Amino acid sequence: MKGKAQRSRVKLGVPLLIIVCSLFFFAGLFLSPLLFHFQDFGEVGRRRLLQESASKEFGKSGEPFLHSIPFQILSWRPRIVYFPNFTTDDVCEKIIEMAKPKLEASKLALREGESAENTKGTRTSSGAFISASEDKSGILGLLEKKIAKVTMIPRSHGEAFNILRYEVRQKYDSHYDAFDPAEYGNVQSQRIASFLLYLSNVEAGGETMYPFEVKYGIHQHLVDNFHGMKDVEEVN
Known part of the structure; x- marks a missing residue:
């Protein structure tokens, strides 16, 4: 009976180890960007990031300004x-x-x-x-x-x-x-x-x-x- 109980614990232990490792993997995947996002860059750093984002060009329309024509x-x-x-x-x-x-x-x-x-x-x-x-x-x-x-x-x-x-x-x-x-x-x-x-x-x-x-x-x-x-x- 003891041998059977040990084999049962070994069988349960492998799937449990896989589940625990998966949880740590997904926690790291989703939490690391959040932690990076809330890192304190200071007021000057935050302002610089906003300015750089605003100055980026995401393609040109071919005209000096965006112009939509409703129809x-x-x-x-x-x-x-x-x-x-x-x-x-x-x-x-x-x-x-x-x-x-x-x-x-x-x-x-x-x-x-x-x-x-x-x-x-x-x-x-x-x-x-x-x-x-x-x-x-x-x-x-x-x-x-x-x-x-x-x-x-x-x-x-x-x-x-x-x-x-x-x-x-x-x-x-x-x-x-x-x-x-x-x-x-x-x-x-x-x-x-x-x-x-x-x-x-x-x-x-x-x-x-x-x-x-x-x-x-x-x-x-x-x-x-x-x-x-x-x-x-x-x-x-």
């Missing part, structure tokens, strides 16, 4: 993203003044068999194309940079700004911003995205509607208060 996804099919307050009222007013002397009747790309006469009611606005390089104030250049950031499309892929004015009862019928070569022939460039920046606010009208949204049960209007590619519209 809301209105639809995935078609993909429509809304950027509220994309720019300021002052910038909008300056763009309007810049475009006013250059406005003329908006033109329309014609399909085979179409003419200016049988399509004259399709688009009744007036407009002007202005490139950022023409704008000495730099406003359009800054807008291009911001548009490139939110769309993730390089500035070099963009067109000149198409600044449009719609007066009462003027409109542009439903259309595509890209050209089907089978209908229009070969074109020099194709739009992969359009960015609409509304330059004025009105009590009623002035919205842009995407008719195919209705099919997907979304039916979302982009209203004229959309301060927020190149189709830049002034709604009057």
Whole structure:
């Protein structure tokens, strides 16, 4: 019986030794950082550590300051993203003044068999194309940079700004911003995205509607208060 009792104690002793060693190991692992953290460096030492931490650079954003642009996804099919307050009222007013002397009747790309006469009611606005390089104030250049950031499309892929004015009862019928070569022939460039920046606010009208949204049960209007590619519209 004594031999059996001794063997039993030996069997119990090995697992117990492993458990005790494990407890000491984990205690040292977790307690040593805490002890180091609360070590007294003195007031000067603590201040130096805070200063060093504050001066570290954790990567650069590519801009002189952090700049977030809020957005809301209105639809995935078609993909429509809304950027509220994309720019300021002052910038909008300056763009309007810049475009006013250059406005003329908006033109329309014609399909085979179409003419200016049988399509004259399709688009009744007036407009002007202005490139950022023409704008000495730099406003359009800054807008291009911001548009490139939110769309993730390089500035070099963009067109000149198409600044449009719609007066009462003027409109542009439903259309595509890209050209089907089978209908229009070969074109020099194709739009992969359009960015609409509304330059004025009105009590009623002035919205842009995407008719195919209705099919997907979304039916979302982009209203004229959309301060927020190149189709830049002034709604009057």
